[in-house]
Amino acid sequence: MPAARRSEPTAFVLAGGGSLGAVQAGMLHALHGGGIVPDFLVGSSVGALNAAHFAGRPDAAGIRALEQIWLGLRRADVFPFSLWGGFLRFLTKRSYIVRPDALRAVIDQALSFDDLGDARIPCHVTATDLLEGTAVVLSRGPASEALMASAAVPAIFPPVQISGRLLIDGGVASNTPIATAVRLGARRIIVLPTGFSCALDRPPRGTIEMALHALNLLVMRQLVDDTERYADRARIAVVPPICPLAISAYDFSRTAELIQRAKTSTKRWLADGGLDKAAGALPHNEHPDRLTAVCPRKAMANAALPQDEVAV
Amino acid sequence: MLPQPDPVTTSWTVALKAREEIAQGTLALRFDKPAGFRFKPGQAIDLTLLNPSETDAKGARRAFSLVSAPSESELTVATRLRDSAFKRTLTTATMGTRFQLDGPFGSLLLHSTRSRPAIFIAGGIGITPFISILRQATTDRLPQNLFLFYANRRPEEAAFLPELSELEKRNGHFRLFATMTQMHNAHRGWTGPTGRITWASINAIAGQLSMPIYYVVGPPAMVAATREMLNAAGVNDDDIRSEDFSGY
Numbered sequence: 001m002p003a004a005r006r007s008e009p010t011a012f013v014l015a016g017g018g019s020l021g022a023v024q025a026g027m028l029h030a031l032h033g034g035g036i037v038p039d040f041l042v043g044s045s046v047g048a049l050n051a052a053h054f055a056g057r058p059d060a061a062g063i064r065a066l067e068q069i070w071l072g073l074r075r076a077d078v079f080p081f082s083l084w085g086g087f088l089r090f091l092t093k094r095s096y097i098v099r100p101d102a103l104r105a106v107i108d109q110a111l112s113f114d115d116l117g118d119a120r121i122p123c124h125v126t127a128t129d130l131l132e133g134t135a136v137v138l139s140r141g142p143a144s145e146a147l148m149a150s151a152a153v154p155a156i157f158p159p160v161q162i163s164g165r166l167l168i169d170g171g172v173a174s175n176t177p178i179a180t181a182v183r184l185g186a187r188r189i190i191v192l193p194t195g196f197s198c199a200l201d202r203p204p205r206g207t208i209e210m211a212l213h214a215l216n217l218l219v220m221r222q223l224v225d226d227t228e229r230y231a232d233r234a235r236i237a238v239v240p241p242i243c244p245l246a247i248s249a250y251d252f253s254r255t256a257e258l259i260q261r262a263k264t265s266t267k268r269w270l271a272d273g274g275l276d277k278a279a280g281a282l283p284h285n286e287h288p289d290r291l292t293a294v295c296p297r298k299a300m301a302n303a304a305l306p307q308d309e310v311a312v
Numbered sequence: 313m314l315p316q317p318d319p320v321t322t323s324w325t326v327a328l329k330a331r332e333e334i335a336q337g338t339l340a341l342r343f344d345k346p347a348g349f350r351f352k353p354g355q356a357i358d359l360t361l362l363n364p365s366e367t368d369a370k371g372a373r374r375a376f377s378l379v380s381a382p383s384e385s386e387l388t389v390a391t392r393l394r395d396s397a398f399k400r401t402l403t404t405a406t407m408g409t410r411f412q413l414d415g416p417f418g419s420l421l422l423h424s425t426r427s428r429p430a431i432f433i434a435g436g437i438g439i440t441p442f443i444s445i446l447r448q449a450t451t452d453r454l455p456q457n458l459f460l461f462y463a464n465r466r467p468e469e470a471a472f473l474p475e476l477s478e479l480e481k482r483n484g485h486f487r488l489f490a491t492m493t494q495m496h497n498a499h500r501g502w503t504g505p506t507g508r509i510t511w512a513s514i515n516a517i518a519g520q521l522s523m524p525i526y527y528v529v530g531p532p533a534m535v536a537a538t539r540e541m542l543n544a545a546g547v548n549d550d551d552i553r554s555e556d557f558s559g560y
Binding site: 026061064065067068071242253254255256257259260261263264265268 | 352358414416417418419420421423424549550552553554
């Protein structure tokens with residue numbers, strides 16, 4: 001291992017949700033192609049799934065296989081939602097509307113190890129303690145359970161019980177995977193955000209799409225805040241999210257486009273020395289005539305907003 | 313009953329079924345498609361020689377774009393012959409020679425917004441993924457406008473030209489623009505355009521189109537130069553797709 005890496009432990013941080021997680025496969029492809037290797041990974045929600053796949057097979061073939069998983073996913077593979085089933089769960093006062101076995105099948109298919117501790121690169125998965133709101137970091141134990149917990153979007157999927165605690169999606173936690181990476185000793189952090197659907201030509205529709213969109217907004221804003229908050233603790237670089245992005249986090253039909261665009265923009269970012277630039281210096285792509293005025297890159301530029309403006 | 317996700321990248325064993333020289337220095341290899349192997353037009357596979365008669369530093373494994381469409385019962389790849397143990401073995405391998413197939417992989421897939429036309433730009437054997445996409449689009453009668461700019465050095469080296477002309481006749485949504493860049497040392501006649509693919513020639517078509525998406529496949533230097541040309545003409549990176557594995 002080169003001396004530089006020993007003195008500067010590098011973490012990849014992957015967070016975000018829904019179909020937009022496909023961009024992280026493209027980003028990993030470009031980062032790997034650029035010879036950038038993490039000492040460990042921290043993942044949350046769908047980012048935890050990508051992180052765990054990469055941690056098990058951190059090579060070109062593994063990344064290609066991860067892309068293939070994304071290309072093969074259809075909405076019903078993750079959200080086998082039917083009105084009737086949803087209605088029944090409503091009637092029976094269940095706390096979720098999508099049965100989780102389909103997501104579990106996707107997760108089990110993607111994992112090359114059973115126990116998180118057996119990953120080839122250490123991989124830490126964050127979830128949220130449902131009652132306390134705190135981040136819980138899972139670093140060993142059943143990987144499948146950890147990923148299910150981390151991706152348990154509130155009200156969509158049921159909470160997962162691990163060691164007596166009820167856990168939900170890592171994106172809801174009061175602290176982000178960046179905080180976790182710092183605490184675990186990273187001195188260089190490369191954040192792979194999914195971004196969010198900033199350029200939709202209509203507002204998010206339906207319960208699941210709305211939940212995924214809102215959660216992505218929340219996660220992105222938290223990442224922006226922590227990029228600022230931990231700037232003196234670690235060198236933090238944020239891979240530019242795709243912007244403008246007119247694909248909903250509930251749309252699984254355009255993952256090839258997400259992968260391609262992320263691969264290209266990440267390569268260009270690396271070639272332009274992005275790893276050594278401050279996150280706040282990211283350019284903002286104008287997209288007039290759209291619903292929203294804020295997009296990830298602009299949000300990055302506004303990272304220094306006071307806390308109370310950030311609170312929901 | 314749960315919906316089953318598409319198969320992930322996995323390994324299969326295939327046996328060489330046919331070999332054909334489809335252009336000067338270009339071989340097409342055909343295999344029976346293994347039961348259960350599914351892919352999307354534009355994807356690629358890795359082939360590994362299981363019992364290579366000779367090996368060298370370049371190894372016994374290569375990536376190839378699939379030429380065949382998913383609707384076909386066979387898998388076809390096409391490759392330029394180069395001086396390596398792997399490629400030498402391909403030219404002499406007997407029928408039945410076994411390969412390990414790993415795949416499919418690759419995200420160079422036709423976009424699903426049918427109202428946006430596609431402009432394919434291929435250099436030499438970079439044509440292969442586009443053949444698969446065009447065959448499937450023609451079979452499916454896809455209502456999407458597709459344009460192919462295809463550059464070769466000489467007509468005798470240009471693979472799939474007759475088939476592409478045939479596809480153009482059968483598919484009213486597809487137009488072909490082939491050009492030769494080195495006619496001065498060509499052995500075969502050519503009455504079509506000559507010289508490199510220029511922005512002027514692309515823009516003569518693209519200028520009429522609403523938000524086309526560009527796909528570029530060829531040798532790395534050609535892909536990089538084409539990207540620069542498109543960027544210089546104001547095409548956003550987000551509308552340019554390319555594949556950088558060099559399976560040619």
